[in-house]
Amino acid sequence: MATYKLYYFNGRGRGEVSRLIFAAAGQKYEDIRFEGEQWPSHKSEMPLGQLPVLEFNGVKLPQSISIARFLAKQFNLAGKDNFEQAQVDAVVDTIADLVNKFIAVRFEADEAKKQELGKTFFAEELPKQLKNLETLGKLYGKGGAFFVGNQLTWADLLFYDVGESLLGAEANALDNFTFLKQNRAEVAKLPKIAEYLKSRPVTPF
C-alpha cells in the first residue's frame, strides 16, 4: 500500500494545497509539521534544504507545485486526459505568477516601499492576473463553477488557498470577480473540504 508523508512548517504557506488534495481525495497521510526551532536540525534531510517535501513510498520529492500535481494525478484530481491536465497546469501557472508577485510585496523589508508595492499590486497586478484566471475559466471550464472540465481539479484547490491569503491581506480583492468568488464558494461547500476546513489547525500563516 502506498505511503505518503508530507513535511512542512506548521502553517498553510506552500504546503496547504497538498493537504487540500489529500482531504478532497479522502487519503490518509502523515502530516508532519515542523515548528521554527525544529527545522534547522531537519534541513539537511531534505533534498534541496527546503519545505515542503513529500515522501512517497520512502522517496523524497521537493517543490510544492510538483508535489501537488503528483498527488492530484494519483487521486484523479488533475484532469481527465493529457490536454485537460495541461489546461489545469496553465491555470496553476497563472495562479503561481500571481503568488510570486504577491510574495515579492509581502517580503519587502522596507516598510514604506512595502506599502507602496502593496497598493500597486492590489490596484493593478492582481486584477490583471485575476482577469486572466477568469479568462481561462471561461475557455476551459465548460460553463461550470470549476476552472477546467466542469469538475474539481487541484487548480480549484490551489486557488482556494491562495484566495484565502489574498483576502486576508485585502478583504475586497475578489469583489469584481464573480466567477472566482463562486469558485471558492463551491470548493468550500464540498463535503470533504468543508469537513477539513472545519477541523484543520488554525495557524498564523
Next chain:
Amino acid sequence: MATYKLYYFNGRGRGEAARLVFAAAGQKYEDIRFEGEQWPSHKSEMPLGQLPVLEFNGVKLPQSISIARFLAKQFNLAGKDNFEQAQVDAVVDTIVDLVNKFIAVRFEKDEAKKQELGKTFFAEEAPKQLKNLETLAKLYGKSGPFFVGNQLTWADLLFYDVGESLLGVEANALDNFTFLKQNRAEVAKLPKIAEYLKNRPATPF
C-alpha cells in the same frame, strides 16, 4: 490526426523548450514565429495576451512550461509513471527558479545595478541552483547522464536550452558542474536533436 501549432516570437526565449520536445519526438508542427511588429495585431487572439501559445486540435493553451509538459506527455518524454513525472517536474521547477532569477538580472534597466546583480547571480545564486539540479539528478537519475530515470525527458531539453542562455552570458557558468556539462553534451549528441540544432534559425535570443 492531431494537429499542433506553436505561436511564439522569432527566437528561443520561452518557446524553444517546446520546439526541442517536438524535435526529440520527430513530431511535425506549425512553427509560427511573429516578428516584433506583427505581434500587436495578434495579441488579442491569445488567451492571456502572451506568447508562447500552443494550439492543439484547434484549442489554444498558454504558459510555456505547461505547453512543454503537455507535449512531453504526448510523446512519452515526461517520465514513465506518475512519480517519475513528478521527479521530472521537480527538476523543471528548480530550473525555472534559476531562470526567474536570471531574468530579473537581464531585464534590470539600470546598467550599473545590472552589472552588480549579474555578478551576484553568477557568484552565488546560479551555483546554488546548479548544485540543487545536480542533487536531484543524483537522487533520481539512476546514475545515467539524464536527470531522471536514465532516459531523456523534457527536463534535459529545458536545461539544454537554459544552459545555452547562461553560457551566452557567462562562458564559465558550468565549469564546476561536471554532471550538468555532461548532461548537455549527451542531449546535443542525440541524432534528432543534433539535426535540429544544425538546422534551426540563428536568432538574437
